[in-house]
Amino acid sequence: xxxxxxxxxxxxxxxxxxxxxxxxxxxxxxxxxxxxxxxxxxxxxxxxxxxxxxxxxxxxxxxxxxxxxxxxxxxxxxxxxxxxxxxxxxxxxxxxxxxxxxxxxxxxxxxxxxxxxxxxxxxxxxxxxxxxxxxxxxxxxxxxxxxxxxxxxxxxxxxxxxxxxxxxxxxxxxxxxxxxxxxxxxxxxxxxxxxxxxxxxxxxxxxxxxxxxxxxxxxxxxxxxxxxxxxxxxxxxxxxxxxxxxxxxxxxxxxxxxxxxxxxxxxxxxxxxxxxxxxxxxxxxxxxxxxxxxxxxxxxxxxxxxxxxxxxxxxxxxxxxxxxxxxxxxxxxxxxxxxxxxxxxxxxxxxxxxxxxxxxxxxxxxxxxxxxxxxxxxxxxxxxxxxxxxxxxxxxxxxxxxxxxxxxxxxxxxxxxxxxxxxxxxxxxxxxxxxxxxxxxxxxxxxxxxxxxxxxxxxxxxxxxxxxxxxxxxxxxxxxxxxxxxxxxxxxxxxxxxxx
Numbered sequence: 001x002x003x004x005x006x007x008x009x010x011x012x013x014x015x016x017x018x019x020x021x022x023x024x025x026x027x028x029x030x031x032x033x034x035x036x037x038x039x040x041x042x043x044x045x046x047x048x049x050x051x052x053x054x055x056x057x058x059x060x061x062x063x064x065x066x067x068x069x070x071x072x073x074x075x076x077x078x079x080x081x082x083x084x085x086x087x088x089x090x091x092x093x094x095x096x097x098x099x100x101x102x103x104x105x106x107x108x109x110x111x112x113x114x115x116x117x118x119x120x121x122x123x124x125x126x127x128x129x130x131x132x133x134x135x136x137x138x139x140x141x142x143x144x145x146x147x148x149x150x151x152x153x154x155x156x157x158x159x160x161x162x163x164x165x166x167x168x169x170x171x172x173x174x175x176x177x178x179x180x181x182x183x184x185x186x187x188x189x190x191x192x193x194x195x196x197x198x199x200x201x202x203x204x205x206x207x208x209x210x211x212x213x214x215x216x217x218x219x220x221x222x223x224x225x226x227x228x229x230x231x232x233x234x235x236x237x238x239x240x241x242x243x244x245x246x247x248x249x250x251x252x253x254x255x256x257x258x259x260x261x262x263x264x265x266x267x268x269x270x271x272x273x274x275x276x277x278x279x280x281x282x283x284x285x286x287x288x289x290x291x292x293x294x295x296x297x298x299x300x301x302x303x304x305x306x307x308x309x310x311x312x313x314x315x316x317x318x319x320x321x322x323x324x325x326x327x328x329x330x331x332x333x334x335x336x337x338x339x340x341x342x343x344x345x346x347x348x349x350x351x352x353x354x355x356x357x358x359x360x361x362x363x364x365x366x367x368x369x370x371x372x373x374x375x376x377x378x379x380x381x382x383x384x385x386x387x388x389x390x391x392x393x394x395x396x397x398x399x400x401x402x403x404x405x406x407x408x409x410x411x412x413x414x415x416x417x418x419x420x421x422x423x424x425x426x427x428x429x430x431x432x433x434x435x436x437x438x439x440x441x442x443x444x445x446x447x448x449x450x451x452x453x454x455x456x457x458x459x460x461x462x463x464x465x466x467x468x469x470x471x472x473x474x475x476x477x478x479x480x481x482x483x484x485x486x487x488x489x490x491x492x493x494x495x496x497x498x499x500x
Contacts, residue, residue: 001105004045005055009101011038012058015065016094032069038062052189054104057097110192111440113166113228114460118235123156123201124164125310128255129298134290138247138263149244149252150295151223152311153234155210159198166193166437167224175251175261179220190441196231203314207237211319211475212299214292214335215242218326218349218436220262222249225436226325232464238471239315243295245288245328274402285327285334285352292322292335319475323467325349325435333413336362343474345467347435348372354409363421365470365483366414367463369434370452373426373496379407380499415499421474423483424496427462429454435463454492462490 015038018030042062045055116122127150134146167173170191174184213233215226223242230240244252248264264284272280301307303315322344324332329349336344337360345365350372368376385393385400393400414424431452433439439456446453465482472479481487485495 002045002049002110004041004049005052005105005110007041008038008045008055008058008062009098009105011041012061012094012098014038015061016091016098019065020091028069028072031065032073035062035066035069039066049110050192052110052192053185054108054189055101057101061094061097107442107444108186108189109442110189113193113195113231113437113440114457116196116231116235117464118232118237120155120204120206120235120237121157121159121201122153122197122231122234123159123199123203124151124153124195124197125200126151127298127302127309129295131294134294136246137287139260146291146294147246147254148291148295149223149246149254150241150298151230151244152239152241153197153227153230154239154311154314155204155206155234155237156198156201157204159201161198163194164197164199165191166195166227167191168199169224169251169253171259172222172251172253175259176222179250179262187441195227197227197234203310209314209316210237210239211321211471212315212317213238213240213321213323213471213475214295214332214341215240215322216245216288216292216324216328216331216335217242217249218324218328219248219264220250221325221328221436221438222251225438228437228460229323229464229467233468233471236468236472237476238321239311241295241299243291245291245331248284248288248327274399278402278406281327282353282356285330288327288331289334289353292331293338296320296338296340321345321471321475323347326432327352333360333364336360336364343471345470347463348432350407351410351413354406354413359413359416361416361420363470363474364417365422365466366417366424367435367466368424368426369430369432370426370428371431373494376407376411376496379404380411411499418499423470424499425466425493426496427454427459428492428494430459430492434459458492462492465490466493 015031015034018034019027022030039062042059129148129150131146136144136146167190173187173190177184177186215230217223217226223244226242230242233240246252246260247262249262251259251261253259298307299315300317302309302311303313303317305312320341322332322335322341325347326349329346330352332344333346333351334353335341337357343363345367347367348369390397390400418424429452431450433445433450434452434454438445439451439459445451469479469482473483
């Protein structure tokens with residue numbers, strides 16, 4: 001809760017208390033003074049912090065009290081006599097509105113992202129890439145070309161001015177709310193959440209070049225929801241490019257103002273049989289993997305100067321990594337077959353196109369949620385779902401048997417990655433969205449089970465530490481201590497030593 005938000009709610013509580021506690025003949029001046037203070041706080045809140053719809057009740061209460069108390073004070077006569085039961089109802093309604101406001105502010109806070117832990121300041125800029133050789137198949141018009149928005153975070157010279165907002169493309173927020181089945185205004189306050197990056201800052205000259213890492217959000221997610229991970233890596237000397245996979249994000253805004261929303265869910269149907277569903281996922285996966293290859297092509301052009309940019313000559317394209325979350329984690333794994341990519345990380349994502357290729361002969365790190373790790377362990381233990389469990393899952397035995405067969409192949413891929421220097425681990429008390437900045441948006445997500453019981457700040461620090469250590473080991477030839485086994489600093493990180 002921001003300072004003036006808190007003060008506004010407290011001043012409203014004070015107003016209500018003054019009205020109730022002071023007798024009618026003595027309340028005129030105290031209520032007028034308290035109303036003036038509340039109005040001053042309201043103006044400061046609007047000026048310094050900005051308006052947010054979740055505070056509509058305190059706004060209305062403050063203005064109403066000021067108007068009524070001002071009338072009473074300057075007219076030097078009390079307001080018309082109101083029946084006691086009506087006053088009681090009014091006071092009760094105000095109290096309820098303030099309680100509801102406090103609850104909403106708790107549920108949807110203007111949060112702070114964790115500060116990057118590295119020595120570098122962080123800059124950010126966004127690129128619009130168009131692939132002239134690839135038709136867009138998910139758009140409303142079928143003759144368009146595939147377009148991507150890619151945001152880059154990088155080590156920057158000491159920045160000046162304010163940090164860039166976490167989500168500068170605020171029109172997309174209503175689509176994010178719709179994706180969660182909520183009213184369009186629900187997430188509008190996120191426009192006030194700040195990043196720790198300076199927009200368009202100059203690349204830091206401490207090093208001639210920095211390794212490049214490409215990142216991929218999950219289905220229905222966004223590049224903005226990996227801001228803290230990208231900032232942390234950039235602060236440690238990496239250039240991190242997070243790809244908005246068009247039509248796979250909840251919304252993407254292009255420079256000309258167009259906004260695309262997620263349509264890739266349409267390729268899946270609950271009526272599909274399992275092979276059809278798997279085939280559709282593989283087809284979508286190939287498009288996402290191709291996006292990574294195309295983005296890397298564009299960064300080669302940026303590096304050479306064929307696309308004008310301050311990043312010219314500043315990327316170490318001999319040391320390129322990739323990571324992603326959910327289907328973006330599978331994209332990272334699939335994209336790592338590209339010989340230009342040296343190493344990668346999958347954050348809680350089941351793999352796709354498993355039957356299209358031989359095993360990946362590169363180090364790869366798998367960091368899973370506790371629940372997904374339990375699912376994999378069930379497959380390893382050859383445990384069979386009971387009829388009751390199947391009913392709870394809304395699944396069938398045939399479907400789960402086919403899932404298990406795919407997971408066995410996925411486990412084989414993990415074993416191969418470990419043999420090449422990778423690792424498989426999970427973070428205790430985490431769920432799927434603890435690997436994105438969604439975990440900061442609302443504690444309600446914890447109640448819904450999409451984030452675990454672990455504190456968001458702790459989940460972020462553990463995941464960031466292991467990601468950084470792994471990339472440092474293979475892209476900078478340093479670090480790697482966390483890859484050797486359990487560490488007392490991170491007891492939540494559990495290594496999976498047996499994948500049999």
